[in-house]
Amino acid sequence: MKLGFIGTGVMGQAMVGHLLAAGHTVNVYNRTKAKTDELVANGAIWCDTPTEVASESEIIFTMVGYPSDVEEVYYGPQGIFQTAVTGKTLVDFTTSTPDLAERIYQTAKEKGAASIDAPVSGGDLGARNATLTIMVGGDEEAYQQVKPLFEVLGKTFQLQGGAGKG
Structure with a gap:
C-alpha cells in the first residue's frame, strides 16, 4: 500500500519511521526538506508538494502544527485537494478544530474520498515508542481501513464518533 505523510517534524518523523519499518512505501513532504533527509535515506520517497503526496498515495496522513497549517x-494552492482524491483516505493527526475536521470530511466526501480526524496524545516519546493514543472521528469504514496502520503507530485507538469527534 502506498502511504503519504505530510509533516515530518519530531512526531511525524518517528511515525514515518515505524511505517517504513513495517514495510510500507511512504511518500513524504515537509516544508523544511532537510527534516525528511533521514527518512529518505531509509526508503521514504520525497515529494515536492502536498499535492504530489496525495496524487502518489492511497492513504494520506497529515501531522502539522496548527489548524492554519x-x-x-488541504486547501492551499499546492494542497491535497488540488489533485484527484477519489478512492483515497485522508487522515489528519493534527490537534485541530472540529469545524475544520468536518469541513475536510465534507470536501473529501464530495470528491469521492474518505477523511478521518485522528488527533494523537503521547508526545514525542509516544511517537518514538509507537505508544500513541489515537482518538478518531469519522466513518466506521474508513476507520477499519486505517486501523492496521494505527496498530503500527500506537497502543490505544478508538472511533469516538463522526467527523470532528476525534
Whole structure:
C-alpha cells in the first residue's frame, strides 16, 4: 500500500519511521526538506508538494502544527485537494478544530474520498515508542481501513464518533 505523510517534524518523523519499518512505501513532504533527509535515506520517497503526496498515495496522513497549517495543506494552492482524491483516505493527526475536521470530511466526501480526524496524545516519546493514543472521528469504514496502520503507530485507538469527534 502506498502511504503519504505530510509533516515530518519530531512526531511525524518517528511515525514515518515505524511505517517504513513495517514495510510500507511512504511518500513524504515537509516544508523544511532537510527534516525528511533521514527518512529518505531509509526508503521514504520525497515529494515536492502536498499535492504530489496525495496524487502518489492511497492513504494520506497529515501531522502539522496548527489548524492554519492544516488548512494550507488541504486547501492551499499546492494542497491535497488540488489533485484527484477519489478512492483515497485522508487522515489528519493534527490537534485541530472540529469545524475544520468536518469541513475536510465534507470536501473529501464530495470528491469521492474518505477523511478521518485522528488527533494523537503521547508526545514525542509516544511517537518514538509507537505508544500513541489515537482518538478518531469519522466513518466506521474508513476507520477499519486505517486501523492496521494505527496498530503500527500506537497502543490505544478508538472511533469516538463522526467527523470532528476525534
